[in-house]
Amino acid sequence: MERFSVTYALLADDLNEARRKAFDICVEQTVEFPYDLIPNAYIQTEIVGHIESLDTLAPGRFRAVISYHEDTAGTDFTQFLNVLFGNTSIKPGVRVDAFTLTPMQLATFTGPRFGVAGLRARTGVVGRPLLCSALKPLGLDCHALADIAYRFALGGIDVIKDDHGLANQRYAPFEERVARCAEAVQRANAETGGNCLYLPNVTADDGYTLTRARFAQQAGAGAVIISGALTGFDTLRAVAGDDQVNLPVFMHPAFSGSFTVAPDAGFSHFAFYGQLMRLAGADAVIFPNYGGRFSFSREECAAIAQGCRCNMGSLRSALPAPGGGMNFENIGDMVAFYGSDAIFLIGGGLFRHNPDITEGVRTLRRLLEQCLEA
Amino acid sequence: MERFSVTYALLADDLNEARRKAFDICVEQTVEFPYDLIPNAYIQTEIVGHIESLDTLAPGRFRAVISYHEDTAGTDFTQFLNVLFGNTSIKPGVRVDAFTLTPMQLATFTGPRFGVAGLRARTGVVGRPLLCSALKPLGLDCHALADIAYRFALGGIDVIKDDHGLANQRYAPFEERVARCAEAVQRANAETGGNCLYLPNVTADDGYTLTRARFAQQAGAGAVIISGALTGFDTLRAVAGDDQVNLPVFMHPAFSGSFTVAPDAGFSHFAFYGQLMRLAGADAVIFPNYGGRFSFSREECAAIAQGCRCNMGSLRSALPAPGGGMNFENIGDMVAFYGSDAIFLIGGGLFRHNPDITEGVRTLRRLLEQCLEA
Numbered sequence: 001m002e003r004f005s006v007t008y009a010l011l012a013d014d015l016n017e018a019r020r021k022a023f024d025i026c027v028e029q030t031v032e033f034p035y036d037l038i039p040n041a042y043i044q045t046e047i048v049g050h051i052e053s054l055d056t057l058a059p060g061r062f063r064a065v066i067s068y069h070e071d072t073a074g075t076d077f078t079q080f081l082n083v084l085f086g087n088t089s090i091k092p093g094v095r096v097d098a099f100t101l102t103p104m105q106l107a108t109f110t111g112p113r114f115g116v117a118g119l120r121a122r123t124g125v126v127g128r129p130l131l132c133s134a135l136k137p138l139g140l141d142c143h144a145l146a147d148i149a150y151r152f153a154l155g156g157i158d159v160i161k162d163d164h165g166l167a168n169q170r171y172a173p174f175e176e177r178v179a180r181c182a183e184a185v186q187r188a189n190a191e192t193g194g195n196c197l198y199l200p201n202v203t204a205d206d207g208y209t210l211t212r213a214r215f216a217q218q219a220g221a222g223a224v225i226i227s228g229a230l231t232g233f234d235t236l237r238a239v240a241g242d243d244q245v246n247l248p249v250f251m252h253p254a255f256s257g258s259f260t261v262a263p264d265a266g267f268s269h270f271a272f273y274g275q276l277m278r279l280a281g282a283d284a285v286i287f288p289n290y291g292g293r294f295s296f297s298r299e300e301c302a303a304i305a306q307g308c309r310c311n312m313g314s315l316r317s318a319l320p321a322p323g324g325g326m327n328f329e330n331i332g333d334m335v336a337f338y339g340s341d342a343i344f345l346i347g348g349g350l351f352r353h354n355p356d357i358t359e360g361v362r363t364l365r366r367l368l369e370q371c372l373e374a
Numbered sequence: 375m376e377r378f379s380v381t382y383a384l385l386a387d388d389l390n391e392a393r394r395k396a397f398d399i400c401v402e403q404t405v406e407f408p409y410d411l412i413p414n415a416y417i418q419t420e421i422v423g424h425i426e427s428l429d430t431l432a433p434g435r436f437r438a439v440i441s442y443h444e445d446t447a448g449t450d451f452t453q454f455l456n457v458l459f460g461n462t463s464i465k466p467g468v469r470v471d472a473f474t475l476t477p478m479q480l481a482t483f484t485g486p487r488f489g490v491a492g493l494r495a496r497t498g499v500v501g502r503p504l505l506c507s508a509l510k511p512l513g514l515d516c517h518a519l520a521d522i523a524y525r526f527a528l529g530g531i532d533v534i535k536d537d538h539g540l541a542n543q544r545y546a547p548f549e550e551r552v553a554r555c556a557e558a559v560q561r562a563n564a565e566t567g568g569n570c571l572y573l574p575n576v577t578a579d580d581g582y583t584l585t586r587a588r589f590a591q592q593a594g595a596g597a598v599i600i601s602g603a604l605t606g607f608d609t610l611r612a613v614a615g616d617d618q619v620n621l622p623v624f625m626h627p628a629f630s631g632s633f634t635v636a637p638d639a640g641f642s643h644f645a646f647y648g649q650l651m652r653l654a655g656a657d658a659v660i661f662p663n664y665g666g667r668f669s670f671s672r673e674e675c676a677a678i679a680q681g682c683r684c685n686m687g688s689l690r691s692a693l694p695a696p697g698g699g700m701n702f703e704n705i706g707d708m709v710a711f712y713g714s715d716a717i718f719l720i721g722g723g724l725f726r727h728n729p730d731i732t733e734g735v736r737t738l739r740r741l742l743e744q745c746l747e748a
Contacts, residue, residue, distance in 0.1 A: 024667070031511035032537055034722045043513035071543055072512060077579050078604040079541035082628050086538065086601070089631030090668050137405035138446060139417035163406055164460065167453035169445055205451050206605075206612035207581060227460070230452040231580075232606025238580035254456050257463030262636035293398070294464050348408045 011093035115316025153188030155361025197222025229256035240281030251282035274307010292325015376476035385467035489690025527562030529735025571596025603630035614655030625656035648681010666699015
């Protein structure tokens with residue numbers, strides 16, 4: 001039997017306190033029981049977590065690597081998350097920085113179904129980042145949203161997503177919206193010869209996310225977008241692994257901000273938006289770009305991209321999809337920063353640039369080509 | 375059409391910046407689109423959030439009450455959460471402190487199915503707090519766990535929960551464990567004439583939580599426990615509203631710590647563990663008690679109890695269920711602090727007190743009676 005390991009960042013007064021805190025994690029995340037009262041040696045030595053290493057990073061800051069027997073989690077993804085950070089999430093001064101997995105876990109939680117190559121194959125885009133925009137604002141009816149989708153696709157955008165606030169509201173009910181927008185994008189693709197993908201937001205209540213994803217597939221959507229913190233993260237896996245759906249899955253960060261908002265608690269950006277969302281099956285991970293109206297730093301954005309791409313055994317890479325704050329001026333910087341294997345989301349900036357959004361997309365595509373030639 | 379409102383705590387340099395931040399929330403949580411480009415007056419005036427009030431709480435601290443048209447959320451609980459805090463969760467310096475609901479929302483999200491009176495009716499406990507312990511440690515087999523359950527129930531404990539780390543591991547598979555533990559508690563009830571409830575942990579991957587809850591009901595469980603941050607919060611509602619299950623739902627806080635760990639981001643304890651979990655259908659909300667190995671303060675615990683009990687229109691009250699750090703010495707303080715409508719969880723302290731856990735429960739029950747007589 002194998003063990004998986006988790007790297008935690010700890011705040012503590014000194015190495016002794018750090019060691020005590022690390023041992024508390026070993027117990028809290030497994031038996032949650034007084035160590036000296038544990039009734040058998042197997043549980044004490046195998047089930048309780050092991051401190052594999054403990055290092056001082058800076059005064060008051062430590063790094064503990066703790067390993068857990070893979071049997072503590074078994075094959076439930078929810079229970080894997082629980083061993084990773086269940087009760088310890090409630091303790092301040094502990095952050096999940098990274099994790100490794102066992103071969104059994106990698107065979108069970110298979111990650112992205114499409115990954116970078118699969119998304120490139122579906123869109124036909126090679127050698128450059130993909131461009132994505134969003135259908136908005138909330139409050140428009142299905143005809144108006146489909147018209148925007150058509151005009152975006154005509155300009156040559158690669159991916160068009162529903163704004164994450166489009167759910168099943170009465171002014172644009174889910175099924176009608178998805179059918180009309182998918183048809184509009186297919187109509188534009190027929191005119192341009194392109195392969196623009198329409199991504200409906202299928203985030204919904206318990207059980208219904210999968211239902212909506214299946215409807216989206218039937219209606220001709222090219223991929224789906226799910227806010228995993230709203231549905232539960234395993235719902236990404238359920239959709240990513242569903243043979244009826246068989247579409248790329250984009251993770252949207254709505255409601256997930258609390259997981260990385262505190263510097264010394266929750267998750268590192270690398271572990272949460274990178275490793276964890278990829279393990280949950282996201283082919284692309286949307287997150288707030290540096291320099292926009294959110295507060296992620298360049299370092300945090302780089303860490304997310306790294307988490308999407310780092311070696312995780314047999315898992316495919318995901319595409320980092322920075323959004324928020326992209327405009328016609330900073331596209332060159334983004335290409336230099338994220339490289340080619342990324343998706344750039346531009347929403348408000350595209351509407352702002354030119355009331356003719358088809359022309360706006362064409363300009364953006366030209367700008368992108370120029371950046372790549374430079 | 376009615377509007378619901380959310381009270382946000384904001385950090386800002388001055389009132390002008392606070393007003394700008396509040397307006398940003400109005401836009402971000404709804405249209406996520408440049409306000410001046412919004413294509414029609416209805417969306418601008420009705421769909422975009424309204425700042426209902428803005429107050430200075432202290433230098434640099436403000437309170438904004440923002441109302442949203444109920445149509446922005448519709449009837450999806452996930453989309454209600456999204457309007458409440460979706461993208462704004464990613465911005466530091468904004469916290470959800472409280473919310474109110476419209477009559478349509480209260481009719482849709484019906485909250486606890488049993489509530490305080492229903493849980494008292496199921497357990498037969500009147501006039502005092504309920505006592506709950508946990509089956510542990512992880513790593514024991516089904517026979518050993520069922521034996522612990524039997525001995526707890528024989529002593530007169532009111533509720534016995536699976537430790538939240540018991541999922542479907544190979545040393546105690548879910549179905550066998552639940553069947554054996556439910557049978558053991560029923561056997562003890564037959565001997566004592568009591569109504570002890572066994573609460574299996576049904577937290578599972580997408581779709582399977584409901585499946586496990588239905589199995590638990592068939593096997594004779596008295597209620598179920600779900601870690602909503604692992605399953606997605608709407609899964610609580612799905613189980614609470616399922617007519618095949620028809621069992622009280624306990625919310626466990628595993629993996630939820632990030633939502634309240636930062637003082638100026640995420641949720642207040644009142645809003646998250648109180649209002650929101652109750653709205654999601656929790657009949658009882660487990661949270662870390664003050665003074666134990668977690669860090670919730672007395673004020674934060676009082677706020678959770680208040681959120682479980684405050685007036686929320688037609689919603690039943692939930693029972694606050696503080697756990698962690700309860701022992702034989704502080705039960706009097708807990709009775710004084712939480713009052714009678716609460717569930718006290720004692721795990722390690724009960725095993726620590728006396729190797730004969732049946733006697734330990736009897737002692738605890740006597741101590742509780744003495745506190746109430748005093």
